Amino acid sequence: MDEKILELLQEMQGSIKGIQGEIKGINTRLDGMENDIKDLKTGQVETNNRFDSIDKHFDIVESQLNENTQILKALEHKANVSKAEHDKMSFDILHIQGDMTETKENIQEVTNKLNTLETVTIDNWKDITKLKRIK
Template identity: 35%
Template sequence: MDKEILDILKEMQSDMKSMQSDMKSMKSDMKSMQGDMKSMQGYIKLTQSDIKSIKITQEEHTQILRALEHKTDVISAEQENLKHEVLEIKGEVKSMRKDLSSVEIITANNRSDIAKLKAIG
């Protein structure tokens, strides 16, 4: 019976040594994990900084796009005004052409009347 107890104690001692070895290995793994976590925290901080930079750039681009849209609207409105002005000028030119034709006809009639008056006189 003493031998059985001794064998059991030896087995328990062996199991305890194995557990101690496992615990040392776990401590080492935990230290390694802590280092990895610190490294990840550093990457997270860099990523957050990059995200903030991207957001700022995106806001700047949004402001530029809004300014460009406004400028485009202004240009479109000016273009519409120019179209109306061109149509108005075109109408005035047509009217002037008609007036000029009338002046030419009246001038021709006046010459005819002058020629008649010279012939009578």
């Protein structure tokens, strides 16, 4: 019976050694997994840092875009104001041209009347001269 117990103990000891070997293998694998997890965490931190950097760049780009939009709106407004002023000047020029045409016509009319008056005056002087001779 002692031999049987001894034999069972030896078998148990062999099984325990086998289990211990398996545990060492599992521990080795767990150590590897822990290292992989640490690497993943480090990678995640680096990725988060990159995302933070990208977010900052997007904020800068968004700010610049807003500023450019405001500048563009101001330029559009200025262009509209300039267009309105240009249109007003064009209208004023047309009005002045109309006034000039009317003035030219008036001057021509006055010139014609003066010519007529001159002709009438000459005729009157002739008549006066004739009347003075008759007298």
